[in-house]
Amino acid sequence: MLDFIQSLSDGVLFGATYALIGIGFTLVFGVMHKLNLSYAAASVGGAYCGLLVLKVFAGAPPLAVFFCAFLAGGLLGYIVYLACFHFIPISNPLATLMATVGMLLLVDEVIVHQTDGMPLNYPALFDDVMLRAGEFTLRGDLLMVFVVSILCMAGLLALLYRTRLGLATRAVSQQAVAAQLCGIRVGQVNAMTFVITGLLGGIAGAMIGASVGTLSPLLTTPLTIKGLIVTVIGGLGSIPGAIVAGLLVGGFESVLQQYRGVTERDLYVMLLLFVFLVFRPGGLFAPKEGRD
Amino acid sequence: MALLELKSVSRHFGGVRAVDGLDLVIEPGQIFGLIGPNGSGKSTTVNLITGLFPLTSGSIVFQNEDLEKLPTHLRLQTGIARTFQNIRLFGQLTAWQNLWVAQNSPADWAKRGFFSRWLGGQSGVREEISQLLEFSGLAHRQDELAANLAFGEQRRLELARALATRPKLILLDEPAAGMNTEEIGQLRERILKIRAQGTTVLLVEHVMELVMGVTDRIAVLNFGQKIAEGTPVEVQADAAVRKAYLGGGE
Amino acid sequence: MDFYFGLAQIIGVHTLLGLSAYIVLLTGQVSMAQAGFFAVGAYAAGMLTVLAGWAILPALAASSLLGAAVACAVGFPALRVKGLMLVIATLAFGEAVRLFFFNFDYQVARGGVKLGPLGGEGFRQIRYFPENGWTTMQVMLFIWIFVVLVMAILWWLDRSRYGAVLRAVGEDELAAQSVGINLTAVKVSAMTIGGAIAGLGGGIYAHYTTHIEHASFGILLATFALAYPILGGLGSVFGTVVAAIFVQGFLVEGLRFLGDWRNLLFGALIVLAMNLRPKGFLDAPTLRWIRRVFGGKRGAA
Numbered sequence: 001m002l003d004f005i006q007s008l009s010d011g012v013l014f015g016a017t018y019a020l021i022g023i024g025f026t027l028v029f030g031v032m033h034k035l036n037l038s039y040a041a042a043s044v045g046g047a048y049c050g051l052l053v054l055k056v057f058a059g060a061p062p063l064a065v066f067f068c069a070f071l072a073g074g075l076l077g078y079i080v081y082l083a084c085f086h087f088i089p090i091s092n093p094l095a096t097l098m099a100t101v102g103m104l105l106l107v108d109e110v111i112v113h114q115t116d117g118m119p120l121n122y123p124a125l126f127d128d129v130m131l132r133a134g135e136f137t138l139r140g141d142l143l144m145v146f147v148v149s150i151l152c153m154a155g156l157l158a159l160l161y162r163t164r165l166g167l168a169t170r171a172v173s174q175q176a177v178a179a180q181l182c183g184i185r186v187g188q189v190n191a192m193t194f195v196i197t198g199l200l201g202g203i204a205g206a207m208i209g210a211s212v213g214t215l216s217p218l219l220t221t222p223l224t225i226k227g228l229i230v231t232v233i234g235g236l237g238s239i240p241g242a243i244v245a246g247l248l249v250g251g252f253e254s255v256l257q258q259y260r261g262v263t264e265r266d267l268y269v270m271l272l273l274f275v276f277l278v279f280r281p282g283g284l285f286a287p288k289e290g291r292d
Numbered sequence: 293m294a295l296l297e298l299k300s301v302s303r304h305f306g307g308v309r310a311v312d313g314l315d316l317v318i319e320p321g322q323i324f325g326l327i328g329p330n331g332s333g334k335s336t337t338v339n340l341i342t343g344l345f346p347l348t349s350g351s352i353v354f355q356n357e358d359l360e361k362l363p364t365h366l367r368l369q370t371g372i373a374r375t376f377q378n379i380r381l382f383g384q385l386t387a388w389q390n391l392w393v394a395q396n397s398p399a400d401w402a403k404r405g406f407f408s409r410w411l412g413g414q415s416g417v418r419e420e421i422s423q424l425l426e427f428s429g430l431a432h433r434q435d436e437l438a439a440n441l442a443f444g445e446q447r448r449l450e451l452a453r454a455l456a457t458r459p460k461l462i463l464l465d466e467p468a469a470g471m472n473t474e475e476i477g478q479l480r481e482r483i484l485k486i487r488a489q490g491t492t493v494l495l496v497e498h499v500m501e502l503v504m505g506v507t508d509r510i511a512v513l514n515f516g517q518k519i520a521e522g523t524p525v526e527v528q529a530d531a532a533v534r535k536a537y538l539g540g541g542e
Numbered sequence: 543m544d545f546y547f548g549l550a551q552i553i554g555v556h557t558l559l560g561l562s563a564y565i566v567l568l569t570g571q572v573s574m575a576q577a578g579f580f581a582v583g584a585y586a587a588g589m590l591t592v593l594a595g596w597a598i599l600p601a602l603a604a605s606s607l608l609g610a611a612v613a614c615a616v617g618f619p620a621l622r623v624k625g626l627m628l629v630i631a632t633l634a635f636g637e638a639v640r641l642f643f644f645n646f647d648y649q650v651a652r653g654g655v656k657l658g659p660l661g662g663e664g665f666r667q668i669r670y671f672p673e674n675g676w677t678t679m680q681v682m683l684f685i686w687i688f689v690v691l692v693m694a695i696l697w698w699l700d701r702s703r704y705g706a707v708l709r710a711v712g713e714d715e716l717a718a719q720s721v722g723i724n725l726t727a728v729k730v731s732a733m734t735i736g737g738a739i740a741g742l743g744g745g746i747y748a749h750y751t752t753h754i755e756h757a758s759f760g761i762l763l764a765t766f767a768l769a770y771p772i773l774g775g776l777g778s779v780f781g782t783v784v785a786a787i788f789v790q791g792f793l794v795e796g797l798r799f800l801g802d803w804r805n806l807l808f809g810a811l812i813v814l815a816m817n818l819r820p821k822g823f824l825d826a827p828t829l830r831w832i833r834r835v836f837g838g839k840r841g842a843a
Contacts, residue, residue: 029626033626034626035626035629035630037629083813083817084813084816087817088816088817088820089820092820092821094567094572094772095772095816095820095821096816097572097629098768098769098772098773098812098816099812099813099816099817101765101768101769101812102808102809102810102811102812102813102816103809103813104761104809105762105765105805105808105809105812106806106808106809106810106813107809108809109805109806109808109809110806112805113802113803113805113806221637221760221761224761225633225634225637228630228633228634229630229634231630232627232630232631236626236627263641263644263645263662264641264645266637266641267638267641267642267645270634270635270637270638270641271638273630273631273634274619274631274634274635277619277620277622277623277627277631278619278622281622281623281627342720344716344719344720363719364719364720365719365722365723365724365725368720368721368722369722373720373721374720376717376720380714380716380717380720381714381717382709382710382713382714382717382718383713383714384709384713384826385706385709385710385713389706389710390710392703392706393703393706393707393710393718393721393723394721394722395703396721396722396723397722409703410702410703410704410707411698411699411702411703411704412702412703413701413702414701453721454721456721457721457722
């Protein structure tokens with residue numbers, strides 16, 4: 001029983017990073033009704049860029065690494081927007097999708113090329129702290145990951161619901177044409193959405209690196225899939241859905257890893273997705289059906 | 293005996309009662325008009341009859357058969373075809389192919405076996421489709437992609453596509469929208485011909501010169517409810533209808 | 543010469559993979575599951591010739607049928623969801639298949655040697671072709687007979703009413719439903735045909751490489767499957783072949799001198815191609831131009 005609670009809590013804490021990735025997918029979907037398959041790869045890419053700080057200033061604090069990852073993620077988000085969305089006509093959703101897959105492969109290969117495919121160590125905060133309650137422990141670094149992720153989500157929600165930019169973003173996501181007629185530059189809002197999701201992704205990548213202790217290019221595919229699963233389970237386009245689903249998937253996979261081992265774990269996560277697709281295809285927070 | 297009967301049909305979207313307790317009876321051979329201001333629930337009614345949304349309550353009976361459990365494509369096979377308010381053609385198929393893919397009626401089933409129906413080439417059905425194209429004045433445009441047709445031609449093609457399904461009842465959702473007077477005259481002729489061939493017509497329309505000139509009976513909707521029904525003359529004289537159209541404080 | 547025959551084998555198998563995605567794409571469904579069906583076919587055909595001692599043709603027929611059956615079974619639940627949700631669902635299915643084979647052990651001793659799939663180690667020694675003395679050229683011809691056959695079938699389907707219905711569903715599902723088309727039947731049938739083609743391709747693949755492992759059937763392969771018809775354009779089956787030749791012949795083999803950088807270029811070229819030719823190499827105007835220049839028959843495809 002204790003094992004169960006322990007792995008569940010570790011998983012839920014780690015799941016906050018899945019939630020961030022899920023939010024990134026869901027936000028782009030909400031605003032543009034497009035899928036950006038390169039998102040998770042770009043996030044890991046951002047996290048790698050964070051490590052550049054250590055190359056320039058050996059011994060820089062982890063926070064500087066995280067911040068650099070954050071910025072690099074935003075930049076990568078903008079690059080993805082330019083490469084895969086800006087110039088391709090809206091009437092060709094397949095071309096956009098394919099371009100993001102190309103971007104996924106490109107980012108992946110750049111990472112492999114630059115690191116020779118070897119995992120790199122990633123700095124963390126509080127990784128020597130352990131909170132104990134009897135047999136039950138909370139790892140300090142996981143707690144840090146969780147707190148940082150939650151702060152980012154709060155920041156995002158504040159941005160979306162308290163600023164003009166957020167208002168414009170929400171307007172575009174509901175009625176792009178009407179928003180355009182109101183003088184909102186849709187292209188600009190789309191680009192900003194990519195930068196914002198990119199910033200979130202950079203942090204998510206850094207947090208994953210921090211909690212695992214290493215970064216490896218092998219992370220990108222599973223992270224893409226987990227992020228997508230989180231998006232579906234939460235309901236495409238729903239931010240609260242992505243948060244809840246992220247924590248859920250994190251807890252679920254951690255518990256199954258405990259009982260079934262690491263190679264089988266992901267199979268069960270896929271199974272969870274299929275259960276949702278069959279019984280609740282709209283996800284946890286399905287958007288209300290409209291008249292048209 | 294009624295061909296189509298709507299019995300206190302309702303459809304709510306959240307708090308909006310798009311259609312609210314609507315009763316309609318359409319007799320075979322009629323041209324039945326459904327009019328009302330924007331947002332009064334006309335298009336929703338068409339969507340409910342073809343099964344794009346489930347009913348919130350009530351029932352729809354077509355030829356003594358309750359349609360509730362039938363999905364859209366099976367409703368077509370019982371003989372209900374439609375056109376769309378905002379034209380929905382298969383743009384990257386030719387005009388000819390648009391009619392070809394619509395041949396899904398039980399009559400087509402009876403005429404052709406499974407393999408010739410699905411895997412057969414264009415030669416077997418050339419004549420039937422030519423007739424329909426002729427009827428719609430599109431014979432010379434048959435190999436054009438539907439997306440490249442002019443607006444009026446697209447409307448005609450959509451009507452022909454609905455006819456290609458050999459309907460008993462055809463639902464026309466604002467077929468005259470965006471047409472000039474001459475085109476409306478042609479449309480009127482076509483609607484009368486369709487009826488003469490034995491197909492019942494439900495005409496949802498804004499253009500009064502068409503509705504008043506061609507229908508046998510009209511129902512008027514406002515805020516999802518029927519506020520009047522009768523012959524065109526009766527409806528034009530109705531006080532509630534005038535109020536709904538011309539406005540007036542309540 | 544053997545080098546070119548080997549290359550032609552790869553191109554042939556990848557063309558089959560691309561064609562399996564092509565027919566599903568016609569209905570407007572983006573399926574990332576084709577690599578999964580391909581994997582099922584590969585393992586099934588390999589096990590049948592190696593462990594059950596079947597000849598190659600019945601084994602390929604069985605792998606094709608199995609691919610179709612799996613695709614049909616996946617099609618029903620997966621096609622309940624549309625568009626991007628389907629991309630995700632099929633992506634997850636493909637990964638689930640890969641993970642299944644990662645965990646799949648079934649070894650039988652044959653003449654003192656243990657044969658069969660062994661989890662992460664993969665499935666070695668699928669030696670039907672070498673054991674029966676086939677030359678590289680014979681194998682290549684064998685593969686291309688299937689490619690031509692499948693292309694002929696698809697080309698013919700494309701010109702039938704079924705083909706027009708597939709495209710109609712891809713254009714506008716609502717309108718298709720409203721003219722009496724059963725969406726589920728059409729989509730699941732396209733998925734099933736795609737599964738059969740992928741299963742066949744996988745079965746062939748297992749035999750010419752002689753060694754398969756789960757890692758070969760990942761997202762990259764699913765991407766390749768989609769990339770061929772999308773890069774080639776959905777106007778005609780020939781686009782898929784052209785794209786397979788371009789990607790496997792030019793990008794993968796032709797750029798080998800670039801070494802490491804080749805892989806980098808691959809992703810970048812996909813991005814570039816989609817920006818420059820969003821409707822594929824052989825888009826509708828190009829096809830019309832080809833028909834005009836070569837004075838071919840007026841086709842409605």
